[in-house]
Amino acid sequence: MRTAQPRRAAAVVTVGTGPLSFDDVVAVARHDAPVEISADALSEIRRSREVVEALADDAEPHYGVSTGFGALATRHIPVELRAQLQSSLVRSHAAGSGPEVEREVVRALMLLRLSTLATGRTGVRAETALTYARLLNARISPVVHEFGSLGCSGDLAPLAHCALALMGEGPVRDAAGELRDAGDALREAGIEPVSLAEKEGLALINGTDGMLGMLVLAISDLRHLLKVADLTAAMSVEGLLGTDAVFTPELQALRPHPGQAASAANIRAVLAGSPIVASHRSPDCTRVQDAYSLRCAPQVAGAARDTVDHAALVASRELAAAVDNPVVTRDGRVSSNGNFHGAPLAYVLDFLAVVTADAASMAERRTDRFLDVARSHGLTAFLAEDPGVDSGYMIAQYTQAALVSELKRLAVPASVDSIPSSAMQEDHVSMGWSGARKLRRAVDALTRVLAIELLTAARGIQLRAPLRPAPATGAVIDALREVAPGPGRDRFLSPEIDVAVRFVASGAALRAVESVTGPFN
Numbered sequence: 001m002r003t004a005q006p007r008r009a010a011a012v013v014t015v016g017t018g019p020l021s022f023d024d025v026v027a028v029a030r031h032d033a034p035v036e037i038s039a040d041a042l043s044e045i046r047r048s049r050e051v052v053e054a055l056a057d058d059a060e061p062h063y064g065v066s067t068g069f070g071a072l073a074t075r076h077i078p079v080e081l082r083a084q085l086q087s088s089l090v091r092s093h094a095a096g097s098g099p100e101v102e103r104e105v106v107r108a109l110m111l112l113r114l115s116t117l118a119t120g121r122t123g124v125r126a127e128t129a130l131t132y133a134r135l136l137n138a139r140i141s142p143v144v145h146e147f148g149s150l151g152c153s154g155d156l157a158p159l160a161h162c163a164l165a166l167m168g169e170g171p172v173r174d175a176a177g178e179l180r181d182a183g184d185a186l187r188e189a190g191i192e193p194v195s196l197a198e199k200e201g202l203a204l205i206n207g208t209d210g211m212l213g214m215l216v217l218a219i220s221d222l223r224h225l226l227k228v229a230d231l232t233a234a235m236s237v238e239g240l241l242g243t244d245a246v247f248t249p250e251l252q253a254l255r256p257h258p259g260q261a262a263s264a265a266n267i268r269a270v271l272a273g274s275p276i277v278a279s280h281r282s283p284d285c286t287r288v289q290d291a292y293s294l295r296c297a298p299q300v301a302g303a304a305r306d307t308v309d310h311a312a313l314v315a316s317r318e319l320a321a322a323v324d325n326p327v328v329t330r331d332g333r334v335s336s337n338g339n340f341h342g343a344p345l346a347y348v349l350d351f352l353a354v355v356t357a358d359a360a361s362m363a364e365r366r367t368d369r370f371l372d373v374a375r376s377h378g379l380t381a382f383l384a385e386d387p388g389v390d391s392g393y394m395i396a397q398y399t400q401a402a403l404v405s406e407l408k409r410l411a412v413p414a415s416v417d418s419i420p421s422s423a424m425q426e427d428h429v430s431m432g433w434s435g436a437r438k439l440r441r442a443v444d445a446l447t448r449v450l451a452i453e454l455l456t457a458a459r460g461i462q463l464r465a466p467l468r469p470a471p472a473t474g475a476v477i478d479a480l481r482e483v484a485p486g487p488g489r490d491r492f493l494s495p496e497i498d499v500a501v502r503f504v505a506s507g508a509a510l511r512a513v514e515s516v517t518g519p520f521n
Contacts (some may be wrong), residue, residue, distance in 0.1 A: 010034075015118045015133070016041045018322035020111070022312070024280035025216045029108040034137045036127055036228065037118055037129060038488055044120025045129055048328040050062070051200045052123035055334060056082070058378070065198050065334065067516030080367045086201030087167060093160035093205055094170060096145030101158065102440075103173065107140045108213025110153065110162055110317075115202065121322035122203035123334070131194050132166060132204075138189035139175035140165065142182070143234070144210075150421060151342035153325060155210035160435070163204035168193030178490050211345045215315050220350060221309050221443045225450060226502055227520045230263050231513050232453040233297035234270035235473055236366040239460035241280050241377045242290040244271045247298065258300030262521035267298060269517040278288060289349030292373075293365040297412075300362050304355035311348035346415035349435035355408035356442040360449040364400045367453045368462045377384035383459045390490040393456050398495060400452045401446045410438045451500035454480070454509060459487050472516040479503075479512035 012031030013024045018138055027033035037045075055065050056079070064080070067322065112203065116122060117129040117238065142165035148157025164170040168183040176373045186193055192198075209462045237244065271277055289295060369375045371382045371393060384392030414435035420427040458477045461469045484499045503509050514520060 007025055007068050012036055012165070014038050014093050015115050019316070020115050021319075022220060022315070025108055025111060025213060025319075026260060028111045028136065028215065029104040029217060032107075032139055035111065037114075037132050037133055040153060041118035041120065041314075042126050042129075045118065045124065045126045046122050048120045049125050051328050051332050051334065056198050058330055063155070064400050069077065071350075076118070081406030086196035088197065089201040090160050090163045090167060090196065090205065091169070093156050094164045096148030096157040096161055098146035098148075099512060101144040101146060102179075103141050104217065105210065105214055105440075106144050106158075106162070107136065108217060109144075109158060109209040110136055110142075112213055113162065113207055115319070115519040116207055116322050116324060117203065118210070119329045121329075122324045123199045124203045125197060125200065126164075126216075128194050128200055128204075129194070131191060134189070134191050135166060135186075138185075138191060140182075140185050140189060140191075141173040143171040143173065143179070146437065148398035149210060149433035150419065150426075151208070151211060151346055151434070152426060152428070153340040154205075154207040154323060154342065155278065155433055156205050158210045159205040161207050163196075163201065167196065168177050180249075189382050195471050203277050203324050206325050206340055208318060208321075208340065208342050208482045211342055211348065211432040211436040212315065212318050212347065214440060214493070215311065215345055215352075216319075217316060217348055218439050218443055219308055219312050220438070222266050222304075222352065222356065222446075224507065224510065225443070225504075226263075227306050227359075227361065227447055227510055228450050228454075229301045229304075229363060230266035230520065231270055231476065231509060232363060232450050232457060233294070233301065234267040234367065235457035235461060235476070236370070237267070237290070237294050237297070238271060238274055238276050238455065238469060238473055239457045239464065240290075240294065240312065240366070240369055241276070242294045243281070244268065244274075244277055245281075246295050249272075252298065255299075255301055257299075257306060261299045262305060262390035263302040264298035266517075266520045269520070270472045271470050272472065272517075274473065275468045276464050277470070281466055291365075291369065293344045293362050293369070293436060297362065297366075301359060304359050307355045311352055314344050314348045315471030341428075343415065346430040346432035346435050349432060349439050350411075350413035350415050351437070353413075353442045354411045355441050356439070356446050357404070357411040360407050360446045361404050363449050363453045367393075367397055367400055367456045370456045376460070379463055380502065382462065383456065383485065384516065385489045391493070393452075393459065393493075396452050396456065396493060399497065400449050403449050407442055407445050407449075409483070410442045414438065447505050448497070451504045455497065456498045456502060472513050473515045476512045477510055479508060 010027045013035045017040035095196040142162045144158045144161045149155040165182040172182045247268050250263045252261050326334045373381045380388040382392035382394040384390035414431040
């Protein structure tokens with residue numbers, strides 16, 4: 001389950017010679033924003049196409065124009081077979097297998113491929129780029145499969161499935177989500193399929209767009225979820241009678257990591273004015289310090305934030321890239337290169353899986369403290385109404401633990417793996433697509449872990465009555481109780497967890513707390 005803000009009408013996204021923004025990618029991928037190609041991009045596309053067409057009749061071989069591909073690059077292709085070469089490339093490379101990839105991922109990778117076409121560095125015709133944009137605007141999504149990309153040369157198989165749809169071939173999902181033949185869907189949308197010319201097949205499939213699209217979407221989700229992690233950590237501190245003294249600005253400044261400072265400030269904002277915290281803020285309190293999962297929450301969530309910021313820097317550089325092989329350089333040469341290798345993205349995709357797992361691991365430890373009478377400071381066992389008759393949230397923590405265990409497996413890096421392909425021509429690959437796929441599963445798991453912590457903390461805080469929670473915490477609990485029951489006898493718990501997951505993923509939890517605190521850092 002992805003995190004999402006409420007659906008809204010999206011403005012047109014203009015695809016030019018420069019980079020798209022993160023917001024542009026999210027708008028097209030998730031909110032079906034229409035796209036247009038700028039006039040300067042169309043001009044640059046036409047200029048570089050002239051370079052390719054000038055080479056079409058050249059007796060000297062040029063990779064991607066008059067040769068085969070990969071290990072077959074030594075084969076010189078005669079003029080009369082070069083159009084067939086491009087369509088054959090797409091058909092043979094559309095070799096994915098397994099479950100369908102999510103619609104938002106397909107739309108993101110299509111948009112990013114269009115962005116590279118718009119740079120004018122790929123040598124495609126203007127009508128090919130315009131037809132790609134029409135496909136997006138008609139909300140036609142080619143069927144792309146889970147397996148097929150090694151992350152080098154880019155995401156060949158996923159992009160080939162999209163290029164196949166552009167040719168009017170293969171399966172697609174139409175705007176209503178129905179599985180259709182591409183030719184029929186294009187015809188109904190009034191889109192003429194593309195007959196590929198020299199270089200175009202290669203230009204449509206040689207890029208890192210799939211892994212980049214998933215990276216951008218994951219960064220958007222994690223920036224949201226790490227704010228939620230600050231909220232749930234604060235609620236756990238409050239419900240477990242923890243101290244807020246460790247979150248003061250002067251203590252955080254002694255270790256000047258920006259993410260840590262931001263996280264601590266959010267926790268302070270949530271706990272501000274809490275009668276529960278105030279109730280044990282006295283010289284008579286014998287507790288010297290809280291457990292690490294409470295006391296060190298800003299250090300862990302903050303380090304995760306800083307890692308997300310690093311990943312965003314890498315993603316922003318890739319958004320500004322023109323990834324293809326060969327490329328048409330600005331001085332009019334057609335040059336082979338290695339820019340398609342996905343290593344820069346693969347590394348940060350793996351980094352994010354690590355910090356996602358760790359943020360979830362700490363949240364699960366806080367939840368477990370609520371359920372253990374030896375550590376919950378006066379709460380009932382498992383927060384049950386009648387322990388022994390009722391089991392309370394005992395098994396909700398099992399679910400959390402299972403998710404955290406899965407997250408640890410997902411944190412094993414994909415980028416350290418490499419498997420040779422194309423008769424050893426492509427003898428080192430990035431596995432960036434695999435890293436992106438497991439990161440999507442990790443983001444979903446973190447959402448569920450935080451939702452269970454929020455449920456548990458809310459119940460624990462309410463069991464502190466007649467003490468009242470902080471105004472910010474109270475606003476979150478009130479909003480939660482509009483969709484999920486409060487403390488009471490045991491009931492069917494799975495639907496309640498699902499409601500909490502939607503409460504977190506939809507942004508409702510964050511909106512509730514920010515209605516009191518103002519915008520989170």
